[in-house]
Amino acid sequence: MTSGHGRSQAPVIIAAARTPIGTAGHSLSKLTVDRLGAPVLTSLLARAGVDGGLVDDVILGNCTGPGGNVARLTALTAGLPEEVPGLTVDRQCASGLAAIGLAAHLVRDGAGMVLAGGVESASTAPWRFWPPVGGGEPQRYTRAPFAPEGLDLDMGISNDLLAAEAGVSRQRQDAYAARSHALASAAQEAGVFDSEIVAVEGVVRDDRPRPGLTAERLARLRPAFRAGGTVTAGNSCGVSDGAAAVVVVSSHHHQELGQSGLRILSTATAGVAAARPGRGLVPAVRIALDRAGVSLVDIDAIELNEAFAGQVLACCDELRLDPDRVCEEGGALALGHPWGASGAVLVVRLFSRLVTRRQGRLGLAAIAAGGGMGVAMVVESC
Template sequence: MNKAVIVEAKRTPIGRKSKMLQDYQPERLMAPILSYLSKDITHYIEDAIIGNVVGPGGNIGRLSALEAGLPLSIPGMTIDRQCSAGLEAIRTACYYIQGGAGSCYLAGGVESASTSPFPTRARFAPDSIGDPDMGIAAENVAKKYHITREMQDEYALLSHERSWDAFNKGHFNSEIIAIDEHDKDEVFNQRRDMSRMMNRAKAIFVKENGTVTTTNSCAINDGASAVVVMEEKLAHKLHYKPVLRFIDSYVTGIHPHFPAISPVSAIQELITRNDLTIKDIDLFEINEAFAVKIVACAQELHIPYDRINVSGGALTIGHPYGASGALLVTRLFHEVQRRPTCKYVIAAIGSGGGIGLATLFEVI
């Protein structure tokens, strides 16, 4: 079987909906990433596989490739698996390489919530099952798994502190491709007293005994991220230094009322079928749509916080739906280069409708 490796990974700065990047359609967010990643290798690229969730519809993969000035022969494809879309794009490219369909792909995700033409979200489940909003679903997980507001606020504050620490150390600089004059995540324009804000925040989805607040939830955001996935022998031929080797992935479905817990079963199956344990995984990147997701996943899988989202995540920087899964892999790509003892890492995400997706990489 061919081996798929990640040889480069980049992202845009992340902006808040209707703010810093509000005038950029999704193809304009993705184009600078694709242009950078494809430099000197356009002859080898088989396709650009891009995740996107909230529009405007059409083939954003093709549109982004054309916007980036890539050769007309690179067709472009768009994937929608809700918040898992960007990670699904990367795993799809890895499987194509393993199966011999091609040897080089651009893969990732993009979201422009600011320019989306859709006033409401798509449906996650039929009426016969029930289709709760994500905040209500997060409260469902908090209740079922006995996750208190205090536990959520504690993790959210930790995530904010980690993000700011990583920003101040310049760790995000290697990840980001500037969009015009925008070269840093919008959240880092001003530091706020998150501890005070958390104490004052009120529950926003369930008024009585609610635990999910604006400060232990992510924002709605714009941004893009993508990676170069290559067959390992080609990577060496082209003098790339592979960083992550794709080992396996697993996607699963659970009840749509509890999507925040969906990464658990995906991660469990992934490590079991690869004869690993949780202790064998050095770093986890799990999307922080809600603090309750990370608290519940850590609790159920017995993962210590010092191995989850070590440079913060979506609770601070934001959650541009279709891009978020690719952001996880981009973060791992750069994080392991600062941590030479890492051997195995996992990126995982849960999506509306009760979908959990996890990918396992070996650090080269």
């Protein structure tokens, strides 16, 4: 259970929303991070039925944006009062979930209401360069180092090696990726995502789900990252744009407002070998479950970030978790992976499943991150 606090005193998520997830270069490609995140913050206040003046802080995860304080910029763009501060978090792909965890800590320490989540615009991320050495030209880099030299493998290679070491076959990976697309496409067509999505610049649907993507079609693709590997463009997530956030309030505010929500029972952050970052969610899940006093058997809804099919399957095998219990309405393989927002997307999905549609009581969100880290959270509908 949350350290030192009973469940009745735990912070509660009373509203959750996200933008559509756009494939980089497509539907949301002209929107900067603040223009992506602001509509979500505005929608959250309306969904919760509260005034912006009640917000104590805004915490947003972001990985590749313009720098500065994206959370503060987004809060001001959304029209929140200037008295509301902002904090930007970078725990790489886990940033959005880490931001919600930080919001829970602020609420436990006395804050009444915090807006938290993440935002990423891969399409508008600025180009960056290392300074010239010895009179040469500046050298562009596509990402900052995740780990010291020698341990800083690209995500595709590291997760291909993780799948190989875990004995996850190419066939399992392609089948799992096809499953994600089939589930997400069916959910999209049934309107399952509609209640959680905030329309942005006329965009109302996720770009990426492909209903006709079968394991047989995926099997034709060549390895994308190393000769003889099993990770392909088809069983990997897509680079994406998007934002997601939630309203976290104290138990007192929750009782006053009288709304349904998700009680945050526990959060956990863990480190693993930097060269195998995809494993990061495994120890984080174990710690979060232990702190909440529950087991995987007790969990009704499980949302793991599907960065790579092989990575998710390797983690499921290590946790002895049936992959069919994961992302039952599709995950990042189908929806996309807007890095700094993806962890928050998981919580929005749990809110939709457990609160909006009442599909159970307990939920688990978990995500791995570059540099060898993982973040997990256990929630309970209330």
